[in-house]
Amino acid sequence: MTPVLEARNLKRDYQIPGGLFKKGRTVHAVKGVSFSVEQGKTLAIVGESGCGKSTLARIVTMIDPATSGDMLIDGQKIDIAHEVLTSDMRRKVQIVFQNPYGTLNPRKKIGDILNEPLVINTDMKAADRKDKAMAMLKKVGLEEKHYGRYPHMFSGGQRQRVAIARALMLNPRLLVLDEPVSALDLSVQAQVLNLLADLQDEFQLTYVFISHDLSVVRYIADDVMVMYYGEAVEYGSREEVFADPKHSYTKTLFAATPRADVESIKARLARKNAA
Numbered sequence: 001m002t003p004v005l006e007a008r009n010l011k012r013d014y015q016i017p018g019g020l021f022k023k024g025r026t027v028h029a030v031k032g033v034s035f036s037v038e039q040g041k042t043l044a045i046v047g048e049s050g051c052g053k054s055t056l057a058r059i060v061t062m063i064d065p066a067t068s069g070d071m072l073i074d075g076q077k078i079d080i081a082h083e084v085l086t087s088d089m090r091r092k093v094q095i096v097f098q099n100p101y102g103t104l105n106p107r108k109k110i111g112d113i114l115n116e117p118l119v120i121n122t123d124m125k126a127a128d129r130k131d132k133a134m135a136m137l138k139k140v141g142l143e144e145k146h147y148g149r150y151p152h153m154f155s156g157g158q159r160q161r162v163a164i165a166r167a168l169m170l171n172p173r174l175l176v177l178d179e180p181v182s183a184l185d186l187s188v189q190a191q192v193l194n195l196l197a198d199l200q201d202e203f204q205l206t207y208v209f210i211s212h213d214l215s216v217v218r219y220i221a222d223d224v225m226v227m228y229y230g231e232a233v234e235y236g237s238r239e240e241v242f243a244d245p246k247h248s249y250t251k252t253l254f255a256a257t258p259r260a261d262v263e264s265i266k267a268r269l270a271r272k273n274a275a
């Protein structure tokens with residue numbers, strides 16, 4: 001089966017300009033990383049701050065170009081240098097960030113926020129756009145009455161639901177989730193993770209899930225890639241990586257991670273496995 005996303009030897013360098021008495025230098029943020037994700041699966045990318053996860057997320061989402069390497073969506077090559085990147089290509093991958101309040105325009109109503117991607121990228125009629133936005137609100141566990149409200153009227157968890165709904169409006173092939181629950185309380189984290197899992201089941205969505213929290217990764221990932229200083233030091237199925245971490249960095253990372261309360265996620269997965 002052709003993977004939804006395939007990355008081959010992706011690299012990203014940043015040039016840091018020099019000053020009067022200081023030489024410029026190059027930061028190798030991502031040093032040749034390869035991975036793939038099949039439809040309906042979740043690849044978690046984990047690692048400590050500065051390891052290059054967000055840079056990779058921005059490359060995969062086509063927000064930033066890569067310095068070299070190849071990226072394919074459904075087997076189709078993406079122009080990683082962004083010289084001829086079409087909007088059709090861009091809309092195939094959407095992203096949800098950690099802090100929805102920072103990415104939802106506070107002056108826009110939820111309905112307008114959900115409509116916006118359709119206005120920009122499609123020629124759908126206003127009535128059809130509204131129908132789609134209303135349906136999406138329900139899919140993410142919100143209600144029709146929320147359509148006319150502003151972001152500040154919602155809780156953190158509800159705002160993240162809006163961000164997820166907005167990301168799904170263009171029926172993307174891939175959703176990049178960049179620390180999507182890290183800013184939320186534990187009980188709300190579990191609800192949002194359950195929502196993501198339900199949406200994945202229903203729409204066969206494919207996720208790249210960026211996280212530093214291994215207790216979350218353990219319950220949502222199919223595959224895990226551990227990054228360290230721009231390199232993938234570990235990559236395999238969740239079971240393999242968790243049962244037998246090979247790299248010394250991964251062992252340290254696992255030992256240092258507090259176990260969060262993810263009982264409800266565990267229960268949900270147990271139910272799913274039993275069904």
Ligand SMILES: Nc1ncnc2c1ncn2[C@@H]1O[C@H](COP(=O)(O)OP(=O)(O)OP(=O)(O)O)[C@@H](O)[C@H]1O
Pocket residue numbers: 014015016027028029047048049050051052053054055056
């Ligand atoms: N725009 C930029 N210009 C220069 N250096 C950058 C830029 N963006 C990231 N870097 C550097 O690239 C490296 C990887 O950063 P990146 O933000 O991808 O890591 P991260 O693992 O996502 O960290 P965090 O979790 O803190 O966001 C770091 O050394 C960072 O300082």
